[in-house]
Amino acid sequence: xxxxxxxxxxxxxxxxxxxxxxxxxxxxxxxxxxxxxxxxxxxxxxxxxxxxxxxxxxxxxxxxxxxxxxxxxxxxxxxxxxxxxxxxxxxxxxxxxxxxxxxxxxxxxxxxxxxx
Amino acid sequence: xxxxxxxxxxxxxxxxxxxxxxxxxxxxxxxxxxxxxxxxxxxxxxxxxxxxxxxxxxxxxxxxxxxxxxxxxxxxxxxxxxxxxxxxxxxxxxxxxxxxxxxxxxxxxx
Numbered sequence: 001x002x003x004x005x006x007x008x009x010x011x012x013x014x015x016x017x018x019x020x021x022x023x024x025x026x027x028x029x030x031x032x033x034x035x036x037x038x039x040x041x042x043x044x045x046x047x048x049x050x051x052x053x054x055x056x057x058x059x060x061x062x063x064x065x066x067x068x069x070x071x072x073x074x075x076x077x078x079x080x081x082x083x084x085x086x087x088x089x090x091x092x093x094x095x096x097x098x099x100x101x102x103x104x105x106x107x108x109x110x111x112x113x114x115x116x
Numbered sequence: 117x118x119x120x121x122x123x124x125x126x127x128x129x130x131x132x133x134x135x136x137x138x139x140x141x142x143x144x145x146x147x148x149x150x151x152x153x154x155x156x157x158x159x160x161x162x163x164x165x166x167x168x169x170x171x172x173x174x175x176x177x178x179x180x181x182x183x184x185x186x187x188x189x190x191x192x193x194x195x196x197x198x199x200x201x202x203x204x205x206x207x208x209x210x211x212x213x214x215x216x217x218x219x220x221x222x223x224x225x226x
Contacts, residue, residue: 003159031212042120042202042216043160056213065223091160104216107160 002026004108006092013082021077021111025094032075033105034067035091043091049075050098054061082115089113117209118143118207122217129193137188137220139177139203148206149186150178150214155199163188163201173197193224 005024013019025032033051036042036059044048045059051072060067069075079086089110095103119142129135141147151163164172166179166186177188186203203217 033213035214035216040218042204042218043214045213045215047146048212059213104162 004092004094004106005113006090006108007024008111009106009109010112010114012116014116015082015084017082017115018078018080019082019113021079021090023075023077023092023094023108025073025075025092026096026106028071029041029094029096030072031095031098031103031107032069033093034075034077035093036061037089037091037110039088046077046090079113082113084115087113087115118147118205118215119207119209120203120215120217122201122203122220124220125196125218126223128223128225131195132192133215135190135193135222135224137201137203137222139186139217141184141186141203141205143184143205144206145205147179148208150204150206151175151177151186151188151197151205152202152216154202156163160202162201193222195224195226198222198224 007022017090034046037043047067048056049069064080066078089112091110092106092108095105097103121140149166152160153163154160175190179186190225193206200219
């Protein structure tokens, strides 16, 4: 009965380091989203998966950002050669069916990434 | 392009006073609008969506296509309403992503 979980909850990285952020969606949820939330801003869309297929990656800010969901459940967002502007809260959300307004997106607690 | 504007960073009202959190959007097609809420130390959660035409915790929101607005209203604020509120839009033509506004902090004083 747990909701969406994310790990780690906090991550401090030195500039240039690679990081990997994990999302465990609600069991059985088909759709999975990643959002980036900078300080004082609303969440901004990064990418969307339907099962294991990445159907939309239009929000990924650069080729340093990569996301995968190989078995259609757990997803990992990887950021290579982190920069200070990558500092943000990274939110994961999942929904039961195909993404539509009838399928509520349930959000995880987020991972707060700080790049020094 | 899709854009959501919440003009107020902070709205402070007294308990029992009416509340209106403003949301304006820019979108050329038929939008789907949502309000999300984040209480202190909790995760983001859906409050209501325009297609359901529902009232949740006393809050309502009406989509006004002429004014491109989706303001959130409650006639009598309660202290437990204090939270961050985000307006969000989903444009079918732009896929499944939600576009969020910057959010408004609602502070209800006793």
